[in-house]
Amino acid sequence: MTTLLDHYAAVAGTDVIDHLRQLAAALKGARVVHVNSTRVGGGVAEILTKLMPLKRELGLDARWEVITGAGEFYQCTKGFHNALQGERVELPAGLRRAYEETNRQNAEVLRAALTDADFVFIHDPQPAALLRHFPQRRGKWIWRCHIDASHPHRPVWKYLREFVAGYDASIFSLADFAQPLPHPVYLIPPSIDPLSEKNMELEASEIDAVCAQFHLDRTRPLMLQVSRYDRFKDPVGVIRAYHLVKSFIPGLQLVLAGGGADDDPEGEAVLAEVRLAAGDDADIHVLLLPADAHRTINALQRAADFVLQKSLREGFGLTVTEALWKSKPVIGGDTGGIRLQVVNHHTGFLVSTPEGAALRIRYLLNHRERLLEMGHKAREFVRENFLITRQLREHLTLMVGLLHGMRDRINLG
Amino acid sequence: MTAPTTPDVFVVKDCTLAAIATGERAQNLRELRDRLMSIHPGSIYYHFWGGLLRPRFDDPEYNNDFAFWVRHALHDTRLAERLGIIDPADYSDLELLRQELIEVMEERLEEGDHALTWARPDQQFHFVRAQTVSFDTGLRLAQPATMGAAIPSLSLGSIFYHFIDARRREPQGVDDFRAWLAQFGETHAGLYARLAEVDPYFISLAELRQQLARLFGEFFGEPA
Numbered sequence: 001m002t003t004l005l006d007h008y009a010a011v012a013g014t015d016v017i018d019h020l021r022q023l024a025a026a027l028k029g030a031r032v033v034h035v036n037s038t039r040v041g042g043g044v045a046e047i048l049t050k051l052m053p054l055k056r057e058l059g060l061d062a063r064w065e066v067i068t069g070a071g072e073f074y075q076c077t078k079g080f081h082n083a084l085q086g087e088r089v090e091l092p093a094g095l096r097r098a099y100e101e102t103n104r105q106n107a108e109v110l111r112a113a114l115t116d117a118d119f120v121f122i123h124d125p126q127p128a129a130l131l132r133h134f135p136q137r138r139g140k141w142i143w144r145c146h147i148d149a150s151h152p153h154r155p156v157w158k159y160l161r162e163f164v165a166g167y168d169a170s171i172f173s174l175a176d177f178a179q180p181l182p183h184p185v186y187l188i189p190p191s192i193d194p195l196s197e198k199n200m201e202l203e204a205s206e207i208d209a210v211c212a213q214f215h216l217d218r219t220r221p222l223m224l225q226v227s228r229y230d231r232f233k234d235p236v237g238v239i240r241a242y243h244l245v246k247s248f249i250p251g252l253q254l255v256l257a258g259g260g261a262d263d264d265p266e267g268e269a270v271l272a273e274v275r276l277a278a279g280d281d282a283d284i285h286v287l288l289l290p291a292d293a294h295r296t297i298n299a300l301q302r303a304a305d306f307v308l309q310k311s312l313r314e315g316f317g318l319t320v321t322e323a324l325w326k327s328k329p330v331i332g333g334d335t336g337g338i339r340l341q342v343v344n345h346h347t348g349f350l351v352s353t354p355e356g357a358a359l360r361i362r363y364l365l366n367h368r369e370r371l372l373e374m375g376h377k378a379r380e381f382v383r384e385n386f387l388i389t390r391q392l393r394e395h396l397t398l399m400v401g402l403l404h405g406m407r408d409r410i411n412l413g
Numbered sequence: 414m415t416a417p418t419t420p421d422v423f424v425v426k427d428c429t430l431a432a433i434a435t436g437e438r439a440q441n442l443r444e445l446r447d448r449l450m451s452i453h454p455g456s457i458y459y460h461f462w463g464g465l466l467r468p469r470f471d472d473p474e475y476n477n478d479f480a481f482w483v484r485h486a487l488h489d490t491r492l493a494e495r496l497g498i499i500d501p502a503d504y505s506d507l508e509l510l511r512q513e514l515i516e517v518m519e520e521r522l523e524e525g526d527h528a529l530t531w532a533r534p535d536q537q538f539h540f541v542r543a544q545t546v547s548f549d550t551g552l553r554l555a556q557p558a559t560m561g562a563a564i565p566s567l568s569l570g571s572i573f574y575h576f577i578d579a580r581r582r583e584p585q586g587v588d589d590f591r592a593w594l595a596q597f598g599e600t601h602a603g604l605y606a607r608l609a610e611v612d613p614y615f616i617s618l619a620e621l622r623q624q625l626a627r628l629f630g631e632f633f634g635e636p637a
Contacts, residue, residue: 015568019427022548150535175539178434185434187541335535343473397431400546408455412548 005057011194012389020389023396024058026412030118030399031139032062035110037077037126039066041291043190043318044123044146050193050388051395058396065113067106067127072098080125083156084149091156100129107133119399128163140402143170146190148177148315148336169402173316174337184406186398189340191391192321192382197294199325202302210299214285220251221365224304226297226322229258229271232313234333236270237354239277239284241310244358246283249365257287257300301326306348306364306371310357314338324348325382327375331360341386347378420596423560423589425552425567428574430466430543432459437540441531442487445479445538446518454507455542458581461501461510463543465618466573476614477501478538479514486532492521500614505586547574557594557601561629569618576621577613590625604632 009017032055036044048064055062069077076095083089107114107130114120114130118139122128124146131141143164149157149172157179164170164181171186172178178185192199211218223242227233235256242254256274271286278284289296301307307323309332316337320330324341330348332338342348349360364371384390404410435456439445449457460478475481475497484493495517504510532538550571554560564572575589591608594601607628613621 015566018550019429019568019570022427022550023429023546026548172434175434175541176535176537178436178539180436185436187432187434393429394431397429397544397546401431401544406544408542408544410544410546412546 028059033117034121036123069102073102083153086151103129140168143167188394225308240354241357255285324378327379329374423554427570428547435540439538459543486536564626
């Protein structure tokens with residue numbers, strides 16, 4: 001019978017899967033519970049959906065619990081999210097009480113599952129206050145912060161820090177995103193799932209059909225940026241770069257693909273600016289796609305000659321990882337996790353201005369062999385470093401590390 | 414090379430690194446030098462060798478993080494080149510490597526006002542340290558002649574553990590392949606010498622694996 005791990009072995013390599021099996025042997029039967037605040041939607045739920053069955057197949061007793069709350073609770077945690085990213089957010093005492101009370105109530109619901117667990121992974125601020133309700137806990141508790149907390153709004157961080165300081169360890173995606181804490185701070189970049197709808201191989205006919213749906217001409221050069229309509233993603237800068245290139249390469253097409261902006265007033269404003277900048281140019285396609293349009297995004301990424309992610313500020317930038325995995329060089333903004341993924345002249349180019357992007361667009365379209373070579377390197381780079389199997393390995397390593405008291409070197413025999 | 418009566422079997426192990434933030438950071442050369450004086454030796458190890466086992470491009474511009482940062486955050490090409498050529502394999506002890514780094518930085522500081530060049534706030538150097546977990550793969554090899562065929566299927570973690578990490582382990586101070594061959598006396602002296610010539614620092618682990626497989630294969634007359 002073909003197991004899930006076998007499917008991943010076919011993509012990541014059998015040596016990678018053997019490596020996971022051997023490492024996991026030291027943790028066989030360990031009770032591992034992940035806790036977050038939503039079962040569907042968002043990157044955290046997406047990664048947990050994939051990690052749970054893999055951990056179980058490796059012999060761990062892995063569970064996933066979800067806390068529930070009401071309006072004021074989510075209002076407060078949305079405030080945490082924005083404040084960790086640097087926004088000046090005031091959280092009135094009423095909201096903070098709702099946060100603490102919701103965590104207390106959820107602690108009672110989850111008491112049996114969490115008290116005896118060997119490892120508890122608490123994702124993001126929403127369930128972070130659970131810890132204080134488990135003074136008799138047996139296992140190691142780890143706080144996983146998926147947010148760029150490099151420049152938090154200090155009063156909110158000061159409040160949150162009280163809840164997370166007591167954990168046994170925390171995990172941040174990059175050193176730049178982390179805050180000093182009185183316990184080991186592990187660095188584990190996120191990853192993509194090569195078997196998900198967003199990243200799986202597609203038939204050429206499906207890619208053609210998506211292009212036809214959006215009136216894209218497959219005989220002409222096509223470049224793509226996938227992102228929310230957000231000023232930090234600089235979609236207007238991308239259009240500016242397109243205009244700088246268009247007179248040299250008249251056949252060039254640009255697709256900007258992003259999610260809807262219904263509940264985001266600023267998103268709507270940015271979208272309006274983007275449409276204004278695009279004008280009536282029939283070769284600029286501004287697409288508003290539903291949140292679950294994973295296969296469509298996948299097809300567009302595969303149809304593109306290369307991909308842009310010209311962000312002015314970025315978290316890790318998983319859209320970059322997705323594009324690299326599809327053998328597309330990326331012209332990316334010189335910021336955040338893009339720097340870790342885009343290696344100048346190898347997997348793409350880092351740029352700081354529309355002019356810089358225009359220069360690299362012309363370079364790639366005039367050096368097709370280099371474009372293909374860079375695309376090949378890009379895919380191998382992701383295969384080695386940014387697939388879910390690597391993230392799983394690092395989770396296992398962390399668990400072994402915590403079990404052995406943070407020694408520098410742990411020999412499992 | 415001395416030969417005990419019965420050589421051990423080669424126990425194939427594997428390893429993985431966890432990256433842990435130290436919380437120490439630097440924004441200019443003087444700060445980098447100062448932090449380096451007291452930073453945990455595991456951090457120096459990580460910034461020189463860790464790149465082989467963590468997300469990083471296999472063909473980097475500079476092989477250690479200090480050189481890369483000095484070039485791209487401080488824009489000091491001259492110092493980046495001097496740091497980039499430092500080969501950690503030349504230093505038997507991380508403290509000696511630390512001293513060399515400090516020496517090179519001191520020299521640069523004395524050359525001018527380089528201490529005053531500041532990196533952008535989002536381009537600070539973050540000192541990270543490594544935690545190494547090693548484990549048994551269950552694979553055993555009794556004779557060196559079988560090693561050439563086994564190497565291509567070893568994980569990159571195994572290659573790192575036996576060829577690079579082994580050099581840090583006392584008392585041997587050499588890679589595990591040579592330590593094992595030495596148990597067979599002079600029989601494999603030629604291979605021992607060729608392995609000693611391999612510089613693992615400027616190639617990727619995948620390339621190192623290929624190179625080791627080829628050396629064993631050639632010595633024992635197998636196709637690489």
